[in-house]
Amino acid sequence: MFDRRVIKFVCLECGAPLEAEPGSAGLRIECPSCRAETIVPRPALPRLAADATTRRTPEEPEQAFYDEHPVMFGHHPFGFLGSVLLIGAFGLGLLLLAVWWLRTRAVRLTITNRRTILRRGLLSKLVTEVWHEDVRNVQVRQRLLERLASVGSLAVSSAGQDGFEIQADGMPDPQRAKAIIDEYRLIPTAVAAPGAAQTV
Ligand SMILES: [Zn+2]
Numbered sequence: 001m002f003d004r005r006v007i008k009f010v011c012l013e014c015g016a017p018l019e020a021e022p023g024s025a026g027l028r029i030e031c032p033s034c035r036a037e038t039i040v041p042r043p044a045l046p047r048l049a050a051d052a053t054t055r056r057t058p059e060e061p062e063q064a065f066y067d068e069h070p071v072m073f074g075h076h077p078f079g080f081l082g083s084v085l086l087i088g089a090f091g092l093g094l095l096l097l098a099v100w101w102l103r104t105r106a107v108r109l110t111i112t113n114r115r116t117i118l119r120r121g122l123l124s125k126l127v128t129e130v131w132h133e134d135v136r137n138v139q140v141r142q143r144l145l146e147r148l149a150s151v152g153s154l155a156v157s158s159a160g161q162d163g164f165e166i167q168a169d170g171m172p173d174p175q176r177a178k179a180i181i182d183e184y185r186l187i188p189t190a191v192a193a194p195g196a197a198q199t200v
Contacts, residue, residue, distance in 0.1 A: 005022055006019050006020070006021070006022060007019065007020045007021075007022065007024065007025060007040055007041065007042070008061060009040065009041050009061065010061055010062050010063060011033060011034060011036065011038050012036075012038055012062075012064055012067070012110055012112070013031060013034050013036035013038065014031060014033050014034035014036065016031060016032070016033040016034065017061065018031065018032075018038070024040050025040050025041060025042035026039065026040060026042065027039070027040050028040075037125070039117075039127065039129065041062055041114055041115065042131070062112050062113060062114045063112055063113060064110050064111065064112045065111055065112065065113065065180045066109065066110065066173075066176065066177045067108070067109075067110045067111075068108070068109055068171055068172050068173075068177075069104050069105055069107060069108055069109075070104045070107050070168065070169060070170035070171055070172075071104065071149075071151055071170055071171075071172050072097075072100055072101060072104055072170075073149065073151075076170075079100075080097075080100075083096040083100065084097070102122065104170070105122065106120060106121055106122045107119070107120055109154065109166075109168045109177070111177055111180050111181060113132075113184055114131065114132060114184070115130060115132060116130050116132070116135075116156050116166055116181060117129045118166045118167075118168055128166055129166075130156050130157075130158045130165055130166055132181060132184040132185040133185065134158040134159055135156060135157070135158055135159075135181060135185040136157050136158055136159045137155075137156070137157045137164075138155070138156050138157075138178050138182060139153075139154070139155045139156075139164070139178075140152050140153070140154055140155075140174040140175055140177075140178050141153040141155070142174065146170075150172065150175075151170055151171065151172055151173075152170075152171060152174035152175075153167065153168065153169045153170070153171065153174065154166070154167075154171050154174045154177050154178065156181065
């Protein structure tokens with residue numbers, strides 16, 4: 001069944017409300033407000049609308065609950081300290097820190113009420129996204145020092161794919177990121193009883 005609803009969503013860069021033609025899900029468009037490239041989300045599944053026990057409906061606009069870059073210190077604390085020490089020596093440490101900082105800015109993990117989006121690259125961006133209803137597994141990995149700094153790796157895999165489609169290292173507060181995904185991914189499984197009508 002083809003979905004004829006206009007798709008309503010928000011620009012994840014500037015928060016401007018956007019609308020797209022039915023059937024345009026997955027297309028890249030340019031936000032009229034901030035000129036950032038964004039991907040049109042697909043409309044929410046009809047089965048979500050049938051669930052009277054949640055406050056969520058397909059009309060709920062998409063919004064980001066987690067939007068972070070990796071942190072410099074948490075994932076490689078010794079490299080970070082070494083770079084700081086080198087500043088005094090040659091100024092080389094400063095260069096290393098600058099490059100490192102740029103590399104963390106090039107990675108951005110955004111989690112909305114609909115999907116998880118990983119963007120890599122400063123100029124040309126590689127965008128990977130997983131819809132919450134497709135999530136099969138969410139993992140947080142934290143080494144000892146990372147745990148002390150509330151930093152860790154977040155990995156998300158979806159049904160129908162081998163391995164983790166989204167893998168982000170050195171992310172701040174990865175447990176919160178996982179909690180957001182878990183909260184939303186569990187809705188459809190709780191609703192879709194065996195033998196429920198599959199309309200998608
Ligand atoms: Zn925008």
